[in-house]
Amino acid sequence: MTTGPRTPGRSAVVVGAGLAGLTAATGLAAHGFAVTVLEARERVGGRTHGIEAAPGVRIDAGAAYLGDRHTELHALAAELCLKTTPTTMLGASRFALTDADADADEQPATSDGRFPPLDAVALGDLFERLAELTDAVRPDAPWLTPDAERLDALTAAEWAERHLTHPDARLFFPLFLGEMCAADPADVSVLHLAFYLRSGGGLRYLNAFAGGAQQDRIAGGAHQVCERLAAPLGTAIRLGEPVRAVHQDDRSVTVHTDRGTYRAEVAVLALPPLLADAIEYRPALPQPRSGERTARGCAVKVHLVYPAPLWRDHGLSGWSVNARGPLLSTVDDSPEDGIGVLTGFVTGAEAHRFGALTPERQRAEAVDQARRLFPMLPEPQGVHITDWLADPYSRGCYAALLGPGDWTRIGPALTAPHRRVHWAGTETSTAFFGLMEGAVRSGRRVVAEVLARG
Missing domain, CATH: 3.90.660.10 (Polyamine Oxidase; Chain A, domain 2)
Structure with missing residues (x-):
């Protein structure tokens, strides 16, 4: 990974040394930014x-x-x-x-x-119903899906109770949902379920x-991607430094850890929503990154x-x-x-x-x-x-589970920068949400956003 000459005054602090954060950090470094990466763990890789x-x-x-x-x-x-x-x-x-x-x-x-040895007609009906939900969702903006508020208010468990009558379909549905997105049906909205399947390429592709x-x-091992991304950054990566606060004014942003403060032109937070909301922001975020029903994967x-x-x-x-x-x-x-x-x-x-x-x-x-x-x-x-449920610096895996009301409330501000703070992470990607591909794409998006600031 090559690093271009530094441009005076151009600097960035990246919070999180997983796939999204390191993709953003190396991308910004390649465009001349002085980059510091802060990682809470004693290793790089995040959820790899x-x-x-x-x-x-x-x-x-x-x-x-x-x-x-x-x-x-x-x-x-x-x-x-x-x-x-x-x-x-x-x-x-x-x-x-x-x-x-x-x-x-x-x-x-x-x-x-x-294909499981269960009633084929019942499972066929289940998959047809899921396909109908998946085809109807707007993958680029699920909160704009027709009937989004109703779908976002309904849990997948409630949907199954209403629509799945055969015992085999009721048995298989939570197993399928656990395999696809590590969710209990009571934890996610129907809108999130439909979006997750559509974002991942559709039911057949995601399951194959x-x-x-x-x-x-x-x-x-997939961990090697982050290790090789991190190598050229060297001492710019600070391990064992959980971020406690992010303060900003018209000229800069300052990121606070227990060990010190880091000031830069911009900050990139590549964190799951529940972790991002545990940080103190000045000025405060206009919209939390998670909701009362957001759950850990x-x-x-x-x-x-x-x-x-x-x-x-x-x-x-x-x-x-x-x-x-x-x-x-x-x-x-x-x-x-x-x-x-x-x-x-x-x-x-x-x-x-x-x-x-x-x-x-x-x-x-x-x-x-x-x-x-x-x-x-x-x-x-x-x-x-x-x-991964017990991991304090992941708050679950594969990704955060968006519960009732989350997409319609949080979705519109999912990627909107908070002044000098930009957001990355697989949960910010409407393509391949929850997957490594989504994390990489989110890092690429953030680099483009920061460069567009001029």
Whole structure:
């Protein structure tokens, strides 16, 4: 990443060293800005995070997947000399879709493909209804969608109660919503649900591996994107400095941390809405970044590490969908050569329950369920649990969940600068909201905004 000559007087403070913040920081540096990046964590990466599963092998504890429509992320990865690897989905799937009151020892079903062994007509009706909502939403401005106020006042749980009559559709809907956006149906408005699906490329694209949004991973882990973006910035990145206040006047903006103050021409805040609202602003924000019903994305990610992807030897893909937790879905995230990594997703209300358990109990539940789904598995070599709900500097994952009233109240001011303060982050992108692609696009947008200030 090249940095151009500094232009006298041009300076920026970027808050947040995730994908959005570092995309903005490197973009501004390339146009001659003196840039300082303030990051609360002791690492860069935000909601991308690589953890060591085996010596020399890193896996994605956070955001992981990308598809062919994620053009900005693909271009950035290529610029940083990073390659992608396909998400392996060869083989049959496993489904444990009996309800919570059924016999816990009932054997999971094996099925070709990813379509669950539930009533096809009922699921077809569910997907048709979701497609109707998705097609009607305005992706560039969801608050201007026809009937937006009614759709934004209604939770997805209330919508399901009114429109889903078949037990199989009622069973599958919260599992689908948890997989798509790590949400409990009671936490999000129907407008947010429809927008999220439309923003991500539509129901089919967002839900697909081959040819869809989950087709590939960054070889070696998505965290490398941020690490390589950060490298040329060097000491301009200050780790372990949570921002407490942002004050501005007609000439500059001053960002306050516990360790010091940083003054610049502009500030870029690349933070989730709940974190942005925890900062003191002078003058005050004209509109909060979140609302009373804005919720944390409900995601806990579990990695079970084995000597090899042993399920493949039995004709299984590693993919499963389960009505009971903790692992509501699993996927094969094994590296191209070597160990086997079965990734489990704990989402929605189950993420809150699981997160309250002791680490020992969490491990036991995850291992026991994996063994029921895939009886050939031995005791795992490692179990890694990443609780994004409990992370104080993310406030959930994949992204913030916009609840009733949020889009119609907050949406119109989503990207509007507050004088010298500009906003980035995947939650500010109306394209690929909640995804890595959305974060990168938001960083690009902010660079254009700042340059347009003159």
